[in-house]
Every structure is written in structure tokens, then in C-alpha cells.
Amino acid sequence: MLSPVSLGGAKHRLLPERIPALFFGTAVIAHVIAWAALAFVAAELPYFAGGPGPVLAALHTLTLGVLLCTAFGASLQMLPVALGQSAPTEAVCLVIFATLVTGAALLIAGFAVAGVTLMAGAALPLVVAVALYVHEIARLLRGSAGPLHWFVRTAIIALGVAVLLAAALAANYSLGFLPDHGLFAALHATLAGFGFMGLMVLGLSQILIPMFAIAEPPEEPPLWRAYALAIAALALALTGQGADLAPLTAAGATLGFLAAVQHVQTMRAVVAKRLRRRMGPEFILLGASWVALLLALLAATAAALGLLPATSAALVIILVLYGWLLSILTGVLQRILPFLASMQAARAQVRPLAPTKLVDERALQVHLYGHLAGLGAVAAGTAVAVPELIIAGAVAGTVGALGFAWFALTVLQRTRRHLKTHALERLSPS
């Protein structure tokens, strides 16, 4: 029998089990809704150009419900472990979670019914959630240095600005003080998508991908190159959008493409030197996310130069959100959820639990094929403006998302069964 592990000082770096469960559980549920919602907005999606309505509600179900919940939960748990810092307190995490979910629910409902009061009401809880989160991440970064530090620090600055812009946009529906609502919405989208989520993904990949693959972490020079390119890309794109200079925006997207190429090259080199022999489906999702990112940035460059049809804006959004970010985050969750469960078992001083024994591979296969089929069909349907294709993709994606929920539930059930069995073993006379 394996002996239990005393985590000793590690306990203060692990959040209580229910905190990641709340963030990730919300993401799992929102994931199903975000795919299913595409079926209901299939006709409008290809021509989406911003503004409240069901499409914006569907997209924010993904961005706030899945992407932000996952990013918050993962970074609040992984950064203390990676940086050797104390995890945020349970109370702070609960406030962040409650305000984030409340704000997200109000905003999504407000977008869906074009309810100005609901949208305005969402601003305060979302600003509180982000302010607390930014404060906690800044605390974790104190005293650290290196590429990870700068990726994450820049990401949270971008998030802070993005949420302030979002609050201004929400207030603008009532007060009408912004000179150009569409421009501010575009800046918000760029900062949230590429500034926060993009830099956070690029930063956390430096730890998570070597950890998943059991490989040497990457050297610093290529990480600095990717950082410099990404920051320059962001600055150019924002300036181009702000000044309405399409060539500048296109140059930003091109630099972003180069940053992405640098990132992908670095991570591929890491994975190539891995010790882990068997690559799970998460690595297929990782590859799909890289392809989607590169395609999205190529499409964004072409769209900025007016080389693509009217559906290109929506296509870029789909490739960035459902392609790049959703693929990588579900891939990350596939590894993190059983890992966290195993660590929690160690924390509970019970027999260690191998992560692979918590996973039902069939569920992951359903998710993988559903996700890839859904993504392909929705992207193609959006590009050629065929709603039936988008609906088919939404159905496939929803099946995949249900597969993912099955996987998450299995991890939860098997962990609880293990903890319960071991508790009984400890109670029974030897």
C-alpha cells in the first residue's frame, strides 16, 4: 500500500477543494450553454458586428462563463504553487467567484434582452471581481521576475483596462457619453481577448505545458521574444483601432502572428523533449488551439486590410474564442482537474490517487471529436454564412461539451469514492 503524503507547508498554497470546484464547475456548465446558444443565433452570427443581442449574450456566456472562470480558477490555484506563495484566502476567492458569476449572469441576461438596467447592474460586481482578482495576482507576483511575471503582469493590466472599458460601455447605454461606442467595444474586445486571455495563456503555458509533458521548461530568450512581439502587436493593434488606421491594425495582427509563431515553436520544442510517453487528447486540443490562433491572426490581418468578406469579423471571433482559447482551456482542464483531485487526496492524508484512474477516456473522446467537429462546422458556417452548418456545429459542440461535463463529473465521483473508501479503511480495525 502506498503511504499517505504529508503536504506540510504545501497546504497554504492549495486552495480549499470547493474553490476550484466552483470556478471550474461553472465553466463546465457555461461551456454547454455557450455551444448550444450558437444554434439559436446561427442566422445572425455571420454578420455580427457588435451591439447587444443574443449573439453578444452567447459570446459572453463563453468569455465570462467559461474562459474567465477557468482563467481565474486556474491562475488563483496554479500561480501560488508555481511561485511558492500563499494562496489567496478562501473568503477572497468566494467574493471573486460570487461577484464574477453575478455580474456575468446580469450582463448575459442584459445582452440577451437588450436590457439597459441589467447591463448597468452587471458593471459593479464585475469591476469588484476583477479588482480583487488583479489585487491577488499582483500580490502573488510580488518578488518574482522573469518572463512569466511579465506576461501575467501585463495580462492583468490589460484585464483592468478591459473591464473599465466594459463598465463604460454598459453605462453608455443609459448615459450616452462615449463618442464612439463601437470603437470602445473593439478596444475592449482586443484587450480582453489578446491582452488578458492571450498573454495569460502564453504566460501560464510556460509552466503548464512542461508540467503536463514532463519536460524541461523553455529557455528565456524565445519567451522574451514572444513577449516583445506580443506587446508590440497589442500596442499597434490598439493604436490602429483607436486612430482608425487599418494598416496599423493589420501590422499589429501580423506582429501578433509572429508572436504566436514564436510561442508555438517554443512550446513544440518543449513537448518534443518530454519524458511523458503517452500524449493524451489534451495535446490534440493544444495543437488545435495553436492552429486556430494562427488562422485567427491571419484572418484578422486580411480583414483589417479589407481582403475578406463581411463575415470575417465574426469568423475571427469564432476562431479566437471557440478555436484558440476554448481549445486550450478545455485541454488544460483535462489535465488540471484530475491533478487537483489527486493533490486534494494527498492533502486529505489518504492513499495517493493516480490522476489517470480518475478519468473516463470515453468522455474525453466524445469531447474531443465533438469540439473539433463543432469548431470546424461553426467556423465554416460563419465564413460562408450558412446557418444550417452553424447549427450542426453547435449541436456537435454541445455533444462535446456534454462529454466534457461527463468527464468532470467522473473525476468528482471517483475522487469522492476514493476519499470515502479510504476514510472507511482508516476507521475499520486493522
Added chain:
Amino acid sequence: MTSDAREGDVCPRTGAAGAVRTPANPPHWLQSFDAAGAARIDVRPHLAAGREPLDDIIALACPVRVGGTLIIDAPFDPVPLHAVLAEHGFETFAERIEAGHWRVWCLRQRTPKVSPPARDPAPSAATVWRGDDGVHIDVRGLSAPAPLVEIVRLIESGNHTGAVVAHLDRDPVHLYPELAERNWSATRLPGDANEVRLRLTRAPA
């Protein structure tokens, strides 16, 4: 590696304790030397290619258990190496096989007297050495996830006897699932200040 003694020179063969040995005066342990089970390295290709072989020799020598053996083939008697290996607990004896070919017979008599090397402020790899209680690995100073990678690499290398003592800056929470995956377990040991020391053992099949 440099040598004070080249082929054709009159070169003393130095034992681990620094005593001069000659072919006529082989150590008693050579009679029962386990050549079949010895770790082996031929550094002649290294030197021919202009490469320094010392790191490879030490890497091969470190995991050798007490009573274990090591054989080094070289184009000359590598005199400075005898002292280095003595510090690692080896008795050595050099024998000329033929022109341009010397063989150094090494028997590990004890665990290293030396402490693990002092770590520089930004080490790039783990330090590994063998103690009475198993192979030790010191990953202090490495940033995540390098400690995890280095420990898993050692465990999977097989250069241990089923027990590894890991010296870390902090509890390696990411390591425990990987250990469980490989049917290994961890037990906390008393360590130095600001050190987490774990005994990692392979569970019975």
C-alpha cells in the same frame, strides 16, 4: 580532462588514497572485481573529438552503489581523475592494456566524503549523488516545473535502488500525482532549515 602522464611517459599509477601503485602491485580487491556488472565508459572517442569527458564519467560514477564497480578506458592513465574519483569514494587502479589504451578499474568503497557541490545562485540542473540511504537529488533553487521534471527523470532512469531522497525548497504538490501515477510514494524526512526533504520509494508491485 588533462593529464600529466602521457603514453610512453613514466607514469605513476595512483590509488584512491594517493599511494603509488604499479602493475606489479595490484590491489587485493582487483581479484574479485565484478567486471560483468561494472558501469563502463570509453573516453577515447571523447578525447579524439576534443570533448571533455569528466562530466560523463562523474554522471556514470555517481549512481554506482557501494561495492559497485566502474571501468574507464582511456588513451593514457588519467592521473588527475584518480583523485576526483577518490573524493567520490572510489578506489582506483590503472592498467596499461596496450599502446594507447589504459583501463582504470574503480571500486566504490564508501559513500562520498564530499558534501553535494555548493549550488550557484541560478542552477540549471539538479545535483545527484549517492548516500547510505539511497540516491539523493537536490533540486533546490530550480524554478517550477524543473524540480518535478528532474525527479521524474531520475525515477524513470532506473539509476537508483528503489529509494530516492529529494531535497526541495518547498512541498512539490505537482509531484505527488506523478508519483502516484508511477506507483511511488513519498514520506517526509527531517530536513535543513528552509528545506523540504522527502524519501521517495517505489511501492511493491
